[in-house]
Amino acid sequence: MSQTKFLLDESKMPTHWYNIAADLPVALPAVLHPGTMQPVGPDDLAPLFPMELILQEVSTEREIPIPEPVREVFKLWRPAPLFRAHRLEKALGTPAKIYYKYEGVSPAGSHKPNTAIPQAWYNAQAGIKKLTTETGAGQWGSSLSFAGSLFDISVQVFQVRVSYDQKPYRRALMETYGATCVASPSNLTNSGRAILAKDPHHPGSLGIAISEAVEIAATHDDTKYALGSVLNHVLLHQTIVGQEAMLQMEMAGDDPDVIVGCTGGGSNFAGIAFPFLGQQLRGGKKRRIVAVEPAACPSLTRGKYAYDFGDTAHLTPLTKMHTLGSTFTPPGFHAGGLRYHGMAPLVSHLKELDLIEATAYHQNTCFEAGVLFARAEGIVPAPEANHAVRGAINEALRCKAEGKSEVILFNLCGHGHFDMTAYQAYFAGKLTDQQYDEAELAMALSGLPSVPA
Ligand SMILES: *Cc1c(COP(=O)(O)O)cnc(C)c1O
Numbered sequence: 001m002s003q004t005k006f007l008l009d010e011s012k013m014p015t016h017w018y019n020i021a022a023d024l025p026v027a028l029p030a031v032l033h034p035g036t037m038q039p040v041g042p043d044d045l046a047p048l049f050p051m052e053l054i055l056q057e058v059s060t061e062r063e064i065p066i067p068e069p070v071r072e073v074f075k076l077w078r079p080a081p082l083f084r085a086h087r088l089e090k091a092l093g094t095p096a097k098i099y100y101k102y103e104g105v106s107p108a109g110s111h112k113p114n115t116a117i118p119q120a121w122y123n124a125q126a127g128i129k130k131l132t133t134e135t136g137a138g139q140w141g142s143s144l145s146f147a148g149s150l151f152d153i154s155v156q157v158f159q160v161r162v163s164y165d166q167k168p169y170r171r172a173l174m175e176t177y178g179a180t181c182v183a184s185p186s187n188l189t190n191s192g193r194a195i196l197a198k199d200p201h202h203p204g205s206l207g208i209a210i211s212e213a214v215e216i217a218a219t220h221d222d223t224k225y226a227l228g229s230v231l232n233h234v235l236l237h238q239t240i241v242g243q244e245a246m247l248q249m250e251m252a253g254d255d256p257d258v259i260v261g262c263t264g265g266g267s268n269f270a271g272i273a274f275p276f277l278g279q280q281l282r283g284g285k286k287r288r289i290v291a292v293e294p295a296a297c298p299s300l301t302r303g304k305y306a307y308d309f310g311d312t313a314h315l316t317p318l319t320k321m322h323t324l325g326s327t328f329t330p331p332g333f334h335a336g337g338l339r340y341h342g343m344a345p346l347v348s349h350l351k352e353l354d355l356i357e358a359t360a361y362h363q364n365t366c367f368e369a370g371v372l373f374a375r376a377e378g379i380v381p382a383p384e385a386n387h388a389v390r391g392a393i394n395e396a397l398r399c400k401a402e403g404k405s406e407v408i409l410f411n412l413c414g415h416g417h418f419d420m421t422a423y424q425a426y427f428a429g430k431l432t433d434q435q436y437d438e439a440e441l442a443m444a445l446s447g448l449p450s451v452p453a
Pocket of ligand 1: 110111112137139140228229230262263264265266267268269337338382384385413414415
């Protein structure tokens, strides 16, 4: 058996983030102010984000330096390992070579601290004392709580009600890092109270939790808001993943033909894929890049590419993205981190330009893939990551059928140690695969804002 684990020396950790905006063949559509329908300027975003992050949001510089204090924190777990999945290949009997980048080695157990740390640091530099945010599965909430504790920022997390109830240990982790955690919808905000007035037992959604966190930040001077996915600067911060993977693939002497990532808001997918895609856009090798999303929340595969709000109460600007409609409440399936109605504008744009592909799978087949992976490779993937595992396994099985020895790289974006109740439900046969017909999807889409062409 050839080498299994590819470790980069700390001195090789990337010093810059890669900004794909510099290499796009067509610029990203403007972000619009919902009142004026005019493009938003940096000042419009200033109540929510510190200026450094706003400038990154609109930057077209190819390389943006990673601040030294941020790199120092990253050294707690970065560079993250890349593995060759020899045993999984054998279990599948595939001639394909499967590699995975493992982001579960971070303190919070996923890729999310890659952006939580710089976001907290830029806010601290701007004198901000408190950050509000939303969390679905609890991964983002714990990552920002960890980051806040390092830079003396208090963190208030609005956790989607179903996950608050289903995942007490994620909440305990956030509290361990010193954050406070509120079930959303809550009675602390106008947006939360409006939802509770209609349905006191509302299960919550990421869209609602975002409204609550944005409302608090917009109405307090010393408070800003942090988002764990979707935005350009968040995707930017994740590109450290793909840049490391690129160096590690070189160490392995292989070059990926197919790159796979799961997509909730699109950040871990962008993280692994964008540096490789950037090479292609600058004239390098063409690779297949595959986004895998849950069939129960299929924004990229069945959503509409249109201007929409990022939240349910319509407090955010309008961005052009693949959306299921901001009022869409996905069912309480077990990959909580993938339950968002929209997709990152950058990922949506690349899909429209046919530079990436998208597929959707139901949760049972993803858990089946995750269990197969765990039994071969030892790591128990997060339910979200199981979508990437399923995508990679299906590519490997295609290679087997076609007799091809392609090189597959996927992002194993987090471990599932806090998600074992989901695995128990899978073993007990209690996971249902949610189907939508077109009429159901059309209903949430009928409320899209109308934007003059
Ligand atoms: C949050 C999360 C996701 C979904 O977010 P993306 O921005 O699409 O990456 C996926 N996997 C894990 C482990 C997460 O924590």
